[in-house]
Amino acid sequence: MRVAEPQSTECHNDHRWSDTSQQPKSIFLPYNKPFTTASVPLVKTTIEGVSIDMPVDTGSTGVLIGAPLLPHLDPNDGVPTYQYLTSSRILYTGRLINLTVTFHGSGTSYAEAVVPVFIVDKSWICPLYDPKKDTFRCPPGPDGEEPTPRDTSQITYMGVGFGRNRPRGGQPGAVPSANPFLNIVSMNGRHLPSGVGRAGWVISTEGVHVGLTDANTRGFNFTKLERGVAYVEDPRDWAMAKMCFSVNGKVSGVGNGLVDLGVMQMYVRAEDDSHIPVVKIQDPSGNGSGRKVDRVKPGTHISIGFPSLGEKQIAGYALVVGEPSSPMAPGFVAPGKHTPPPFLNTGRNFLYGYSIAFDAVRGHFGFRPACLSPTSSQL
Numbered sequence: 001m002r003v004a005e006p007q008s009t010e011c012h013n014d015h016r017w018s019d020t021s022q023q024p025k026s027i028f029l030p031y032n033k034p035f036t037t038a039s040v041p042l043v044k045t046t047i048e049g050v051s052i053d054m055p056v057d058t059g060s061t062g063v064l065i066g067a068p069l070l071p072h073l074d075p076n077d078g079v080p081t082y083q084y085l086t087s088s089r090i091l092y093t094g095r096l097i098n099l100t101v102t103f104h105g106s107g108t109s110y111a112e113a114v115v116p117v118f119i120v121d122k123s124w125i126c127p128l129y130d131p132k133k134d135t136f137r138c139p140p141g142p143d144g145e146e147p148t149p150r151d152t153s154q155i156t157y158m159g160v161g162f163g164r165n166r167p168r169g170g171q172p173g174a175v176p177s178a179n180p181f182l183n184i185v186s187m188n189g190r191h192l193p194s195g196v197g198r199a200g201w202v203i204s205t206e207g208v209h210v211g212l213t214d215a216n217t218r219g220f221n222f223t224k225l226e227r228g229v230a231y232v233e234d235p236r237d238w239a240m241a242k243m244c245f246s247v248n249g250k251v252s253g254v255g256n257g258l259v260d261l262g263v264m265q266m267y268v269r270a271e272d273d274s275h276i277p278v279v280k281i282q283d284p285s286g287n288g289s290g291r292k293v294d295r296v297k298p299g300t301h302i303s304i305g306f307p308s309l310g311e312k313q314i315a316g317y318a319l320v321v322g323e324p325s326s327p328m329a330p331g332f333v334a335p336g337k338h339t340p341p342p343f344l345n346t347g348r349n350f351l352y353g354y355s356i357a358f359d360a361v362r363g364h365f366g367f368r369p370a371c372l373s374p375t376s377s378q379l
Contacts, residue, residue: 025187025197026211027105031056035205037264037331037349043208044104045158047117048072052156056208058356059260059345060085060159061174063101064092064118066152073097078119081173082136084129087263087345090150091129091138094121096173101180103210111187111210113180118173123150160201162358163228163240163256176236181210182360198362199236203261204355205370212359220357220366221314223307227363236360242307245344247276248300255342257306259350267345268296269336276300276335296333298322304344306367315354315367327352 032042032053040055047063048070054063062083067075078095085092096116103111124147126138138147160181165174176182182199186192198212202220209216228237243257245268252270270276277297284293296302298321303309305316319326321333330347350356357366 025192026209026213026216027103027109027111027184027187028207028209029103029105030207035351040262040348041207046102046104047099054156054158055262056203057157057159057260057262058161058203059087059164059258059262060157060171061161061164061176062118062159062171062178063115063180064120064155064157064159066120066123066155067094068153069156070119073119075121079116080136081118083118083171083173084126084131084134085171085262086131087260087265087267089125089127089129090123091126091134092118092120092123092155093136094119103180109188111184113183114185115178115180115183116173118178120152120155123152123155124148125150159262161258161260162238162360163225163258165229165237175230176234176360179360181208182236184210187211198359200357200359200361202355202357203351205351212357217357217359217366219372220355220368222357222359222364222366223314225363225365238360238363238365241365243344244305244308245342246301246303246309247274250274251309252342253340254308255340255344257304258343258345259348259356260345261348261351263345263347264331264349266330266333266347267336267343268302268333269339269343271340271342274342278335294335296321296335300333302333304346306365317353 029043032044035041040057042053042055045052045054047065050069078097081096082091082093097119098114099117101113101115124138126147128139128141140146158180160179164171181201184192200212202209202216223241225238225241228239230237240256240258242254244254245252247270252274268276277300278294279297280292281295283291300321302321303318305313317328319329328349330349336343353370354367355370
């Protein structure tokens with residue numbers, strides 16, 4: 001096995017994943033609806049006999065379901081837990097209960113995973129939440145106003161990402177054992193012994209391949225990941241992919257990159273001494289608060305490269321903020337706090353340019369130009 005050498009973003013199918021071992025099984029999960037900028041893609045699942053169209057989010061890890069959707073579960077069962085999503089500023093509190101998640105693939109195919117499911121008892125939007133100290137608590141607003149509870153009967157979420165369990169990052173339970181795509185126990189009714197197959201996924205605008213094979217990783221270039229914070233406990237735990245970006249020609253240092261299907265926007269955070277032009281605009285959420293929010297200034301040039309810019313780049317693109325010149329352009333670009341290391345969240349529109357792959361066994365993250373993605377029937 002080797003990690004493919006860097007290549008340009010042009011569509012040349014020159015590289016193949018080399019693997020002489022027995023091919024593991026894989027299942028293809030088509031999205032319920034065509035992939036769009038406006039919404040998180042959904043796949044069909046069943047949990048405890050309840051059919052759920054489950055969002056596929058690569059910016060978090062774990063399955064979240066509002067308690068009212070599974071009313072037969074004992075409200076006293078489970079291990080207390082919490083999760084805070086920085087991109088949406090939402091806090092969830094509840095319990096972890098081991099459950100079976102059934103994924104319904106093409107035709108009559110299906111696969112089952114057993115994971116600790118986060119049963120959400122309470123949830124709030126918490127713009128002032130500090131992951132370093134607040135844990136289960138949603139702090140009051142600037143004038144002491146109490147946060148407004150969210151309707152937990154509408155909460156269904158599935159995170160299949162990696163590297164989101166950094167200390168004080170708000171997602172302490174974002175570990176491989178909570179990722180349903182990494183914990184498949186059977187496919188099409190046949191038991192899948194532990195250690196059999198290559199745990200991981202391939203995600204495109206067409207759907208998700210759960211389990212890696214020579215066929216569904218063909219054409220990918222891979223970059224090596226660093227070990228995650230929980231690697232000693234679980235060798236499937238890997239840090240986010242390395243990347244680099246420039247803003248108006250000024251190159252950031254090497255930082256962390258995230259291809260996040262959970263959001264349509266891009267988030268960019270530079271080093272302390274880097275300048276990202278920012279403007280304040282009226283909050284477009286229409287919540288009537290009258291507050292202003294920060295956005296990266298229209299006309300700003302941003303270039304992005306994984307794992308770096310230049311000759312070693314294996315995937316990347318450039319954009320001008322506010323100019324939708326490419327389907328890969330995000331809905332909008334928001335700045336992050338100027339704290340190291342640099343960080344960039346591409347948002348889901350990245351999939352219009354590249355399919356992505358995560359190999360949890362070998363610790364690789366891969367990119368394949370979208371124009372090379374074969375149809376699911378070929379895989």
